[in-house]
Amino acid sequence: MVRSSAGGLSALAHGYDPELCPSSHAASDVLERFSSSVKPRSVISLPAVTSVRVFLFILVALMSVWVLFPILTRSNHEPVAAHSLQSVPRMSWTANLHLGQPNWRSYTLRQAAQALAVDGILIVCTVSHPYMPFLNNWLISLAKYNRHQAVLIIAEDYTTLDFVNSRWPGHSVLIPPASSETTSLRFGSQGFFNLTARRPKYLLEILELGYSVLYNDVDMVWLADPFSYFKNNREVYIIDDMALLKTEYHSHALPPPGKKGRTYICSCMLFLKSTEGAKLLMRTWIEELKERQWSPSVKTNDQPAFNWALNKTAGQVDVYLLPQVAFPSGGLYFKNDSWRKETENKHVIVHNNYVVGFDQKIKRFRAHNLWFVELDAGLSPLAEKGG
Ligand SMILES: *[C@@H]1O[C@H](CO)[C@@H](O)[C@H](O)[C@H]1NC(C)=O
Numbered sequence: 528m529v530r531s532s533a534g535g536l537s538a539l540a541h542g543y544d545p546e547l548c549p550s551s552h553a554a555s556d557v558l559e560r561f562s563s564s565v566k567p568r569s570v571i572s573l574p575a576v577t578s579v580r581v582f583l584f585i586l587v588a589l590m591s592v593w594v595l596f597p598i599l600t601r602s603n604h605e606p607v608a609a610h611s612l613q614s615v616p617r618m619s620w621t622a623n624l625h626l627g628q629p630n631w632r633s634y635t636l637r638q639a640a641q642a643l644a645v646d647g648i649l650i651v652c653t654v655s656h657p658y659m660p661f662l663n664n665w666l667i668s669l670a671k672y673n674r675h676q677a678v679l680i681i682a683e684d685y686t687t688l689d690f691v692n693s694r695w696p697g698h699s700v701l702i703p704p705a706s707s708e709t710t711s712l713r714f715g716s717q718g719f720f721n722l723t724a725r726r727p728k729y730l731l732e733i734l735e736l737g738y739s740v741l742y743n744d745v746d747m748v749w750l751a752d753p754f755s756y757f758k759n760n761r762e763v764y765i766i767d768d769m770a771l772l773k774t775e776y777h778s779h780a781l782p783p784p785g786k787k788g789r790t791y792i793c794s795c796m797l798f799l800k801s802t803e804g805a806k807l808l809m810r811t812w813i814e815e816l817k818e819r820q821w822s823p824s825v826k827t828n829d830q831p832a833f834n835w836a837l838n839k840t841a842g843q844v845d846v847y848l849l850p851q852v853a854f855p856s857g858g859l860y861f862k863n864d865s866w867r868k869e870t871e872n873k874h875v876i877v878h879n880n881y882v883v884g885f886d887q888k889i890k891r892f893r894a895h896n897l898w899f900v901e902l903d904a905g906l907s908p909l910a911e912k913g914g
């Protein structure tokens with residue numbers, strides 16, 4: 528099961544990037560080495576029938592322990608009971624690996640949050656399987672600043688859930704119902720709306736569990752560690768999606784509404800403290816989405832509703848607009864070369880938007896040396912173990 532889902536993804540990823548799942552025959556190598564080292568010895572050391580019986584008895588006893596031990600420990604220990612991070616889901620679940628994968632379908636958001644949060648903070652993204660190469664690229668960029676341990680990938684389909692947890696146990700959870708989409712969802716489609724409309728519900732649930740959360744779209748990359756920007760004790764940190772260049776020391780308040788009567792804040796990157804204000808914003812976003820459903824004439828997504836939620840909760844939520852120079856939109860970063868060069872060491876998270884389509888996004892990342900799945904594949908937490 529592990530093999531087949533990983534293989535399926537590697538085939539899928541192939542169209543975008545053959546490097547995502549570098550093919551490795553580590554497991555079969557190990558098996559070969561194992562059998563070649565065991566066979567000769569067992570053949571040599573069989574002098575009498577009695578010793579064969581003793582040998583078989585010991586073998587059976589050992590195998591029972593080997594099989595039963597994980598079953599017993601599994602029923603007693605929730606996978607995520609402890610607080611320390613990286614090692615927890617890995618240790619308890621890998622004990623079961625030789626029995627096949629544990630049942631990740633019953634892994635809950637609460638368990639995952641408990642296992643993964645660092646200092647009460649989770650780093651969250653939502654992913655459907657066509658986005659796997661982007662997920663990998665984003666993860667590698669986080670690994671450079673050693674922040675990946677707190678990442679929780681909310682899978683929109685079982686392919687993603689199984690793949691991530693087979694490579695990186697405990698780092699993905701699926702909140703039912705799973706999406707049945709098998710093709711990539713184009714920006715502006717109803718499927719894209721449906722998928723993105725689930726985001727505020729996930730985020731609200733995390734806040735209600737008592738965790739703060741940094742949400743990122745996976746077509747972003749980190750060029751520096753963003754956490755120093757979240758220290759002035761505000762409730763919600765947002766970034767502007769405008770391409771228009773602002774002065775370097777612009778206001779950090781919610782900008783004035785634009786032409787459509789609302790702001791253009793990006794729902795692609797949010798840092799939310801687990802406070803009443805942040806929860807109110809999420810609830811209002813959910814309400815606004817209900818009133819602003821997708822239709823063939825208004826091909827909306829989750830972002831206008833988010834901006835109306837900011838408008839309606841203004842004064843009740845302590846919102847902080849992050850500096851544009853550190854968190855530029857793709858419309859600024861990728862389109863204004865002179866600006867990008869002048870501000871080179873000030874960029875923190877870059878969004879590959881203002882371009883539509885996977886191929887275009889990858890081409891652009893490559894052109895700017897940001898397609899880390901090729902440049903730094905070894906840093907990926909999803910890299911095949913032992914490969
Ligand atoms: C999106 O959701 C609506 C309402 O729940 C549903 O009727 C529609 O079939 C969904 N469309 C897609 C493409 O997922």
Ligand SMILES: *[C@@H]1O[C@H](CO)[C@@H](O)[C@H](O)[C@H]1NC(C)=O
Nearest residue numbers: 782783784788789838839841
């Ligand atoms: C909210 O939107 C309305 C309509 O565009 C606008 O008049 C008002 O100034 C906005 N409020 C804030 C706080 O931005």
Ligand SMILES: *[C@@H]1O[C@H](CO)[C@@H](O)[C@H](O)[C@H]1NC(C)=O
Nearest residue numbers: 771772863864865866867869
């Ligand atoms: C691009 O950036 C430069 C600063 O480097 C600025 O003067 C110019 O107005 C920007 N161009 C656009 C189209 O925003």
